[in-house]
Amino acid sequence: MxxxxxxxxxxxxxxxxxxxxxxxxxxxxxxxxxxxxxxxxYQEPQYAPAPAPAPVAAAPDPLEQLRQLGELHAQGILTDAEFDAQKAKVLAST
CATH class of the missing domain: 1.20.5 (Single alpha-helices involved in coiled-coils or other helix-helix interfaces)
Incomplete structure (x- = not known):
């Protein structure tokens, strides 16, 4: 036992x-x-980084625009009034 x-x-x-x-x-x-x-x-939440902004298109060159308008006017595509209006727009934007 x-x-x-x-x-x-x-x-x-x-x-x-x-x-x-x-x-x-x-x-x-x-x-x-x-x-x-x-x-x-207590840790801060991890967020994905914001996407990069889309690249801004470069402003068109006013001299190049005036040259193109001149060519269109010379070819007869633009009338004198249209040419003057477009030229005024280009010059006002600079």
């Missing part, structure tokens, strides 16, 4: 130790996870 009690006592000690170790590991993991979650909450 003493051997049986010794075996039962040893089993109880082993089971109790295993339970204590298991509980300690669980608490340690829970603390670690809660610390990580708190750290993630």
């Amino acid at each position: 003493p051997r049986l009690l010794r075996g039962v006592a040893r089993t109880a000690v082993v089971a109790g130790t295993a339970t204590a170790v298991s509980n300690r590991v669980s608490r340690r993991q829970a603390n670690r996870w809660s610390t990580q979650q708190e750290a993630e909450q």
Whole structure:
């Protein structure tokens, strides 16, 4: 009978130790996870950078525009009134 009690006592000690170790590991993991979650909450969210604005088209050269208008006028495509109106627009935009 003493051997049986010794075996039962040893089993109880082993089971109790295993339970204590298991509980300690669980608490340690829970603390670690809660610390990580708190750290993630306080970090600023990472946003994707804003897309670069589309390149602005270079302003057309007024001299080139006047030259083209002159060619169109010389070819007879533009009348004198149309040529004067377009030339006034080009000169006003500079």
